[in-house]
Amino acid sequence: MxxxxxxxxxxxxxxxxxxxxxxxxxxxxxxxxxxxxxxxxxxxxxxxxxxxxxxxxxxxxxxxxxxxxxxxxxxxEALAAPTVSATALMRGTAAQAGQPGQAPAAAGAEQATSQDAQAPAAPATPEMVAMGAEQRLALVIGNAAYKSSPLINPLNDARAMAIKLQQLGFTVIKRENATMEEMMSAVREFGNQLKNGGVGLFYYAGHGIQAKGVNYLVPVDANIAREDELATRAYNANEVLEKMDTAKNRINLVVLDACRDNPFARSFRSGSRGLAGMDSTPKGTLVAYATSPGSTASDGSGANGLYTAQLLAAMAEPGMKVEDVFKRVREGVQAESDGKQTPWEMSSITGNFYFNPTAEQQSQPVVSAVQAPRVGTMARNASQTLIPRKLIENYQLAGNFAIQAGAAQGGFSGSGHHFALVTGDKTLHVWNTDTGAATATEPGYGVPSMSANRRFLLGLADNGKVTITDLHNEAAPKVLAGLPAGITKAGLSPDGRRLVIYTRDDGFMLYDAESGQRMAKLDSVDGEPRYEFAPAGNRLLTWGSRDSTMKLWDSEKGNKVARMSDHWDPVAMTRFSRDGAWLMSAAANDKAVIFRMSDGDSVRRFNFGDGNPVPQLADFFQDGKRLLAYVLRSARQELGAVMHLGVWDTASGNFVGTLLGDGITVRNYRFSPDRSRLFVNAGDRNLYVFDMNNLKRLSTLAGVELLHVSPDGRRLIVKGGEGVRLVDVQTLSPLARMPGQVSAHMSAKGGLFVTSTETGMLTLWNLENGDAIGHLKGHLDAITGAVFSDDGRRLVTVGTDNMAKLWALPEIREANQLVKDQFESSAEYHKRMTNWSSPYSALVTLVGYNADTQTYSVKVGDVAIDVPFERDAARKLLGQRQAIVTGNLRFFDVEQLVLADAKLTRLP
Known part of the structure; x- marks a missing residue:
């Protein structure tokens, strides 16, 4: 009708x-x-x-x-036209370089004439943009924690929507339980970024109210007594449309899952329910409601509301136009609600948009209505580009990868040039950390383990397939052929040169990991197979969960060194000393034994307590002369389960003393690198610090737990109720406090550590003094893990938003020379830097191609630059969202560098 x-x-x-x-x-x-x-x-x-x-x-x-x-x-016509010769006009920080006498002599840039410099700016021309390459920007707000009428689903809905949008290529700004001020700030940030063009999406879940035909989104701090207060105490949804209209970008989507009952209905004069239709929408805009105007929708009782759950599923469908997505949602919601809820849309979109485009759809060109602000090419020389120094001094998002399950195992290669991650769905991902490009994806990787030198990653699939990945090169993961069937356990030696496997038919076997040749058939065991390599990798220990005898092997040759049968009961625990010279083993109802690893002989038998209890934790210290153990005082149940942290002398087997007494449980502990200090996280939520030379307690830090000890042993990172602290080891006093941070991760050599908030905001800090270095924005939810490369120049973070992100400092030759000495004059500095240069490469986001100037606009970090690019080459990048820019950096001034001979290449 x-x-x-x-x-x-x-x-x-x-x-x-x-x-x-x-x-x-x-x-x-x-x-x-x-x-x-x-x-x-x-x-x-x-x-x-x-x-x-x-x-x-x-x-x-x-x-x-x-x-x-x-x-x-x-x-x-733009792609077919002959080359157009035109003077590239400079914008932004490069504007002054196009004036007479300002081009850098060191870069060899041609001087611009006065006529060129004063020429009026040419009108902006539409840019050819691949649909898959244009900006996708989203603002997601979920409000639930209302004092008068709290909601169940908006936070879950907003989080799920933010994650899905990021997986679909959107840059997401997310706010949870936003106040009025926070909503205004977020919309302002959204509007500013939207001016770069592309596709904008605004999603709101929470309370929404209509009054006199105007829709208001309710912040969590709203205190609204009467209807006439809405204009100042709730957020007018039309302001979002105004931002979109100002931006003039190609397509905008507004999704309002806010058609819930008015929480202030009793104090309102009008009886309007739900939200009103928004008639004045900018061109190219679609506004979607969870239900029809004037109606309300239930908040729901599941993890997600009915409307958002249907929308999340429809958005993921490949190749579906945006109009068809919302049609699918409407059909699904009507069916699930028995016709009680009908989603509603109004649209002025004329072009095509796909949330999840196919490869063919990604390559379809569109015309952007605006051009992104950028650093322009230098006058009369399209091969020279000025870039800010901050691009090489700050971490950049060099890779952004959606993962389907959480991380199971991951780490950098020893060189830092590759990062491997095995996810919970048993898929191996390997990325080149210099380019951010994926070099390998291997499903069915199985149970992962990494060699101690972090060069080799091993995967054991459910079908017994063994795969070894060498992270030092980009070759495909190697599946070892010729291995027997039925492998149930596999592992690599610390140096990755030896592979040990176990089958039920043949027991343990030792292989050369490089060639795949079997070196020795070792013995079978009784019970669950267990093995352990010595720290140096020269010894291999094997036994079974029901074996009282262990066997020691020379892993270089595959020869048996000793049959160690000093226990009467099954071996329950083993621990090597750090140098691999000694081994402690313990068995229930049996004495502990110290073995010498050169020949496998036992040198001492001793008791850990009454009834020979087995320690939960144990470690050698003082060069193997002492043994620390967290163990029951007595294994006899009638005496009660009383634990203590004690020290034993390995030469005599005598008990030396208790560090942490009865009644205080030990959650975990950590030694300083030289093992002179011990830090114990206890069950009473205190951190106990001991001097392990004299076995004295140095201090108790109340209400904190240890997260990390710095590689040089001079700094601690601890976490307390108010956040994270950096602590000096000598004085045990805080050097800096980081309130609101919930996790921290430290680099091995780079002098850095990174912290995260509950919402995924990352902050980099100086490990020496606790000074903040910068923020890394990108994750939408809490961080589950972060790993630095050894040199601290690269960082990978994994979050509950199912995203893995690679952050990197560009590899710049002699970057320390760029620092101006405080006693150096500007003239001396410029003279010294005249001949400075360095190769440069970075992962960039493709923004759009300008056929008139034959330049590709790309974004490096937050800065857009123009890279000269011929039309035929530009065609090859259609459908790509990212590429690699390479060139040569040259000195310009204290704030800027010249990027010369820049080139773009497709990701491998």
Missing amino acids: TLKSFVRTGLPAVCASLALTALPVHAQTAQKLSAADKLKQQMSAAMAAEDARMAEAAAAKATAAKQEAERKARIE
Whole structure:
């Protein structure tokens, strides 16, 4: 039924229940008209308005068809046109370089003439952008923690939506339980970034109210007593549309899952329910509601609301146009709600948009209405580009990878040039950390383990397939052929040169990991197979969970060194000394034994306590002369389970003393690198510090737990109720406090550590003094892990948003020379830096191609630059969102560098 026929036939019966807004009638005339006359005027006005809207829609459709034809012709003409010679006008920080006498002599840039410098700016031309390459920006807000009427689903909905959007290529700004000020700030940030063009999406889940035809989004700190306070105490949703209209970007999507019951209904005069239709929307905008205007939707009882759950599923469908996505959602919601809830959309979109485009759809070109602010190429020399120094001094997001499950095992290679991650779905991902490009993806990787030198990663699949990945090169993971069937356990020696496997038929076997040749068939064991390599990798220990005898092997040759049968009961625990010279083993109801690893002989038997209890934790210290153990005082149950942290002398087997007494449980402990100090995280939530030379307690840090000890042993990172602290080891006093941080991760050599908030905001800190270095924005939720490369120049973070992110400092030759000495004059500095240069490469985001100037606009970090690029080459990048830019850096001044001979290449 059209609106016209509805007005003629059905309006009198239902207009009151739908609360339709009638056209205004002059007040004096309205007083004289009867109720029937009023209704007649309302019907006539509505019919006239519908006629006007239909005519406008027809005209818009014709205009859109014409614009689409012109757009296609313009793109084809731009790609087919001969080379256009034009002076590249500079923008932003490079503007002054195009004036006479300002081009850097060291870079060899050609001087611009006065005429060129004063020429008026050319009008902006539309840019050819691959659909898969244009900016995708989203603002997601979920409000639930209302004092008067809290909601269940909005936070879950917002988190799930943010994660899904990021997986679909959106840059996401996310806010949870936002106040009025936070909502205003977030929309402002969203609007500013949206000016770079592309696709913008605003998603809101929470309370929403309509009053006098205006929709308001309710912040969590709203204190609204009357309807006339909405304008100042709730956020007008039209402001989001205003930001979109100002940005003039190609497509905008507004999704309002806010059609819940008005929490302030009792104090409001009007009886309006749900949200109102938003008639004044910018061109190219789709506004979607969880239910039809004037209706309400239930908050739901599941993890996600009904509407958002359907939307998340539909967005993931490959190749579906945005209009079809919301049609699918409407069908799903109606079916799930038995027709009680009908999602609603209004749209002025004329182009195509796909949440999850196919490869063919990604390569379809579109015309961007705006151009991103950028650092322009230098006048008369399109091969020279000025870039800010901050691009090489700050960590950049060099890789962004969606993962389908959490991380199971990951780490950098020893060189730091590769990072391997095995996810919970048993898929191996390997990335080149210099380019951010994926070099390997291997499903079915199975149980992962990494060699101690972090060069080799081993995977044991459920079917017994053994795969070894060498992280020092980009070769595909190597599946070892010729191994026996039925492998149930596999592991690598610390140097990755030896592979030990176990099968039920043949027991343990030792292989050369490089060649795959079997070196020795070792013995079978009784029970669950167990093995352990010595720290140096020269010895291999094997036994079974029901064996009282262990066997020691020379892992270089595969020869048996000794049969160690000093226990009467099954071996329950083993521990090597750090140098691999000694081994402690313990068995239930049996004495502990110290073995010499050169020949496998036992040198000492001793008791850990009454009844020979087995330690939960144990470690050698003082060069193997002492043994630390967290163990029961007695294995006899009638005496109770009383634990203590004690020290034993390995030469005599005598008990030396207790460090942490009865009644205080030990959660974990950590030695300083030289093992002179011990830090114990205890069950009473205190951190105990001991001097392990004299076995004295040095201090108790109340209410904190140890997270990390610095590689040089001079700094601690601890976590307390208020956040994270950096502590000096000598004084045990805080050097800096990081409130609001919930996790921390430290680099091995780079002098850095990174902390994270609950929302995934990362902050880099100087390990020496606790000074903040910068923020890394990108994750949408809490961080589950972070790993630095050894040199601290690369960082990989994994979050609960199912994203792995690679952050990197660019590899710059002699970067220390760029630092100006405080006693050095500017003239001396410039003279010293005249001949400085360095190769440069970075992962960049493709923004768009300008056919008139034959330059590709790319984003490096937060800065956009123009890279000269021929048309034929530009065609090859259609459908790509990222590429690698390479070139040579040269000195320009204290704040800027010249990027010369820049080139773009596809990701491998």
